[in-house]
Amino acid sequence: MLTQESIQAFVADWYHKLDVHVPMVEVLPLLADAELECVFPEVTVYGYAGFEGWYQRVIRTFFDEVHTVTKAEADIQGDTATVSVVVQWEASVWTAPEASSKRINADAYQTWTLKAGPAGTPILTKYVVDDFVPREGSATL
Incomplete structure (x- = not known):
């Protein structure tokens, strides 16, 4: 059963995994393969394979x-x-052959759809980036 607490924990865990670049095998349990749709600013992907490519x-x-x-x-x-x-x-990016990296700092406004997984914990079925707003001084993507 989904609760506010389980959802808050899921969100925190999701972003921690993204921050430290965990192996894909650690992200898979958070995703609903057959139903998964992720709408990012640059691409829309479906299922495990699409998400893994992104x-x-x-x-x-x-x-x-x-x-x-x-x-x-x-x-x-x-x-x-x-x-x-x-x-x-916030993230850094380096593009060869530039002499230094650039820092991106932006706010992402998103809408997620979660469902209760087999163990009752949340899993992600839809992830939509509704808007992406760079903060002042941010490098561009």
């Missing part, structure tokens, strides 16, 4: 990532929840 590109592009959740409000309806998430994302 994830592998991201962990090879960005480093020193820090995700700070400023909002995670869930509307729970039985075994599903719609979650409004706002996260401040």
